[in-house]
Amino acid sequence: MARRPEREQKDERESEIVDKLVAINRVAKVVKGGKNFGFAALVVVGDEKGRAGFGHGKAREVPEAIRKASEEAKKNMVRVPLREGRTLHHNGSGRWGAGKVVLRSAPPGTGLIAGGPMRAVFEVLGIRDVVAKSLGSSNPYNMVRATFEALKEQVSPRQIAAKRSLKVADVLSRRKDGASSLESAEG
Missing domain, CATH: 3.30.230.10 (Ribosomal Protein S5; domain 2)
Incomplete structure (x- = not known):
């Protein structure tokens, strides 16, 4: 039973975190059949109370790159x-x-x-x-x-x-x- 309140507290802390997309970059890799496009995202997150972090994520799709960057930013908060x-x-x-x-x-x-x-x-x-x-x-x-x-x-x-x-x-x-x-x- 003690685990459930911890999980709820973690959800509450994460819901207070605000994230902002700073930059998104389209990158191309030239291959035999043409070009493979990918996206790189830079995101900053914070709780608006003195904690913040930034992260960088790369993926084939924009939302996935943003998600990866947000996860990294939450891990690196100061x-x-x-x-x-x-x-x-x-x-x-x-x-x-x-x-x-x-x-x-x-x-x-x-x-x-x-x-x-x-x-x-x-x-x-x-x-x-x-x-x-x-x-x-x-x-x-x-x-x-x-x-x-x-x-x-x-x-x-x-x-x-x-x-x-x-x-x-x-x-x-x-x-x-x-x-x-x-x-x-x-x-």
Whole structure:
């Protein structure tokens, strides 16, 4: 009897997961009788509460490629700490191949200022306020991977406090004290 509730809980978690198709690519293999066509899909999935992942799937039919990519993305989900559940804790940058991205936290009401593949990642993550810029390659695969590299760098004040054996309030107050001491030194 204990197995049934577990299965229902798993179904509930999976029903909360949102997936977005980022790119679909038709590929052809030239053979003796002509061309064999296949499809490659790039999908990002997330729970809109700080967890997201991406996956790549290839198949002869589009729906099958999307299904494979979604399954891989669900296996590769990572947690990203969000400030107030709407933005990043600090600025960050990521790089994958020739794709470079810069992410900046933003005040409430800014919205999602990001293009293409990065926007899809932020939407499934549940980020509502962020400013992002893509530099270098516009290849969706590299942009998504670079975005995830930048998101992996995100650290919350709670994680910093745990590493330093401090209280969260001490970490936050030190940050404010450091900024005010810099301002007084300049003035």
